[in-house]
Amino acid sequence: MLLVFLFSLIFTQPILAQTIDFTQYRNDYFFQRDLYTQDYITFASKVSQNTQYGTLVTQKEKTDATKKVLISRNKMLKTYAMALRILLDKYKNYNSLDTQKLQIDLSKWENWFDEQNTIVDALNNDTDIDKWTQKFNDQYVPIQVTFTSAIIQQDINLKTTILENIKNLVTQLQATPDVYGLNQQWFNSLSIKYDLVNNNLKTAQSFGLKPQINNKFNDFYPDAQVEIGKANSYLTNIINDLKLIVSKISQN
Amino acid sequence: MPETIQDLDQPNTNPLAVDLDSTDITPAKKTFNFPKDPKVIVLIVMGIIILILLVLSLIIGISRQPHPNTTPPVSITISPTLIPSPETINVPTVYQQQFKILDSAIQEKINFPLPQIDPSVGIIPNQ
Numbered sequence: 001m002l003l004v005f006l007f008s009l010i011f012t013q014p015i016l017a018q019t020i021d022f023t024q025y026r027n028d029y030f031f032q033r034d035l036y037t038q039d040y041i042t043f044a045s046k047v048s049q050n051t052q053y054g055t056l057v058t059q060k061e062k063t064d065a066t067k068k069v070l071i072s073r074n075k076m077l078k079t080y081a082m083a084l085r086i087l088l089d090k091y092k093n094y095n096s097l098d099t100q101k102l103q104i105d106l107s108k109w110e111n112w113f114d115e116q117n118t119i120v121d122a123l124n125n126d127t128d129i130d131k132w133t134q135k136f137n138d139q140y141v142p143i144q145v146t147f148t149s150a151i152i153q154q155d156i157n158l159k160t161t162i163l164e165n166i167k168n169l170v171t172q173l174q175a176t177p178d179v180y181g182l183n184q185q186w187f188n189s190l191s192i193k194y195d196l197v198n199n200n201l202k203t204a205q206s207f208g209l210k211p212q213i214n215n216k217f218n219d220f221y222p223d224a225q226v227e228i229g230k231a232n233s234y235l236t237n238i239i240n241d242l243k244l245i246v247s248k249i250s251q252n
Numbered sequence: 253m254p255e256t257i258q259d260l261d262q263p264n265t266n267p268l269a270v271d272l273d274s275t276d277i278t279p280a281k282k283t284f285n286f287p288k289d290p291k292v293i294v295l296i297v298m299g300i301i302i303l304i305l306l307v308l309s310l311i312i313g314i315s316r317q318p319h320p321n322t323t324p325p326v327s328i329t330i331s332p333t334l335i336p337s338p339e340t341i342n343v344p345t346v347y348q349q350q351f352k353i354l355d356s357a358i359q360e361k362i363n364f365p366l367p368q369i370d371p372s373v374g375i376i377p378n379q
Contacts, residue, residue, distance in 0.1 A: 069373055080367050130375055151362060
């Protein structure tokens with residue numbers, strides 16, 4: 001038996017990690033979003049009917065529609081968090097600590113949305129629903145901060161990956177005496193450009209760490225995009241300069 | 253002269269008593285008289301020219317149609333990421349793949365906006 005077990009260990013193929021496709025998770029989110037939209041329309045209709053007629057039946061239908069739309073909204077938000085968590089896997093190699101922290105936060109919110117659906121399902125009157133909604137709205141501020149920070153981190157990870165690829169290419173070119181000799185001054189200036197890129201990316205990341213004022217979500221994504229845009233410009237310039245330098249190799 | 257008795261009740265359609273049953277009647281020859289009016293001649297000539305042009309256009313149109321046995325032209329569709337920038341074309345082959353990866357990464361954009369929700373759902377109004 002021991003020999004058989006050892007034999008199976010040696011000769012079995014390793015189980016390959018499943019390639020997790022962000023597209024599939026994004027499509028799940030879009031599906032839930034559509035369901036939420038439909039439930040919201042139904043909810044609005046029931047609210048209108050209850051306002052018009054005010055009967056016990058319309059009141060109950062409104063309460064049921066409210067619960068249903070809240071549950072489908074939580075499901076939509078959960079699938080969004082899942083898709084973001086998967087998206088962050090793509091370029092996290094060079095910023096793994098910051099990325100993993102965000103992925104842990106997203107996973108925490110996914111579980112939280114599931115818990116809230118259990119609570120909402122048990123609610124049976126408008127007063128309790130109102131109390132729950134107010135708590136949810138307070139909690140939704142840090143959720144939005146996590147979501148926005150994750151999108152920004154994904155952008156930062158992508159630019160960092162580009163920067164590292166550029167550095168690898170530069171290292172190859174610097175090993176070529178003809179290339180380095182003719183462009184020594186440019187190569188020597190690269191470290192300053194790398195620092196500029198990294199500073200822009202750090203500034204973009206720092207926006208997510210600022211406290212939210214008055215418990216309202218202040219969208220910091222546009223400010224972060226400005227910094228990431230600057231980093232992108234520096235990277236584009238470096239790539240274009242490298243192309244010119246490398247093109248001259250074939251001409252000489 | 254023999255007396256011809258005329259039946260007065262019958263219409264007098266043949267007063268000269270000509271034998272209408274005779275087969276010696278020869279039909280009048282039909283002659284085509286070419287119009288001598290110059291305007292008519294011009295119109296006829298123009299009509300002939302137009303007719304000739306029409307026939308020629310039909311013949312030319314048929315001859316320009318593609319032969320059914322020829323293969324259709326191959327259409328090449330190039331995705332934007334594969335179209336190299338002018339600089340990349342001049343890059344030596346050994347480095348082209350690396351620059352293609354860099355170009356593709358620089359253009360990559362993440363389009364995954366936050367979900368839009370209505371925070372007032374569930375709130376009792378005017379509390």
